[in-house]
Amino acid sequence: MKKAGIIITLLTLSITSFASQDEEAIKQIIKGAYVEGIQNLGSLEAIDKGFHPGFELIGIGKDGYTIWETPIYSWRERVRQKKGVSQAPAKEKVTCQFEFVDITGRAAIAKIYLFRNGEKIFTDYLSLYKFDNGWRIVSKIFNRH
Numbered sequence: 001m002k003k004a005g006i007i008i009t010l011l012t013l014s015i016t017s018f019a020s021q022d023e024e025a026i027k028q029i030i031k032g033a034y035v036e037g038i039q040n041l042g043s044l045e046a047i048d049k050g051f052h053p054g055f056e057l058i059g060i061g062k063d064g065y066t067i068w069e070t071p072i073y074s075w076r077e078r079v080r081q082k083k084g085v086s087q088a089p090a091k092e093k094v095t096c097q098f099e100f101v102d103i104t105g106r107a108a109i110a111k112i113y114l115f116r117n118g119e120k121i122f123t124d125y126l127s128l129y130k131f132d133n134g135w136r137i138v139s140k141i142f143n144r145h
Helices: 002-039 044-050 072-085
Strands: 049-060 067-072 096-106 107-116 117-129 134-144
Touching: 002 072, 002 096, 002 107, 002 117, 002 134, 044 049, 044 072, 049 072, 067 072, 107 134
Parallel strands: 049 134
Antiparallel strands: 049 067, 096 107, 107 117, 117 134
């Protein structure tokens, strides 16, 4: 009986450790590719590393009903253009706070808050999948504050 208890405890600790590693990997992808890469006009390479090529940003139209979509290549291009023409000093950096990361197998969702100058500007829901080369952001919906 003691052996069974020890084995169950070790398996539980092992599973918890993997979940913790996945959660940390997800947070790093979101911080690097999305917060620094997209929001703070950072590294295009970080964007490429963190976003799946099939990523879609999904928003709701001003009519409160129509859905619009922006693929990652279009969003990335806007970042590239803004970086190329911006001669002004960088505005206050965007920061994020994680409300939660929920992982089930190879699928995950993260709810985050984005802040600028201490003011909440977005609540984002990011969906991720774990591929052979790691976690990648595959979609985003949001609320603008």
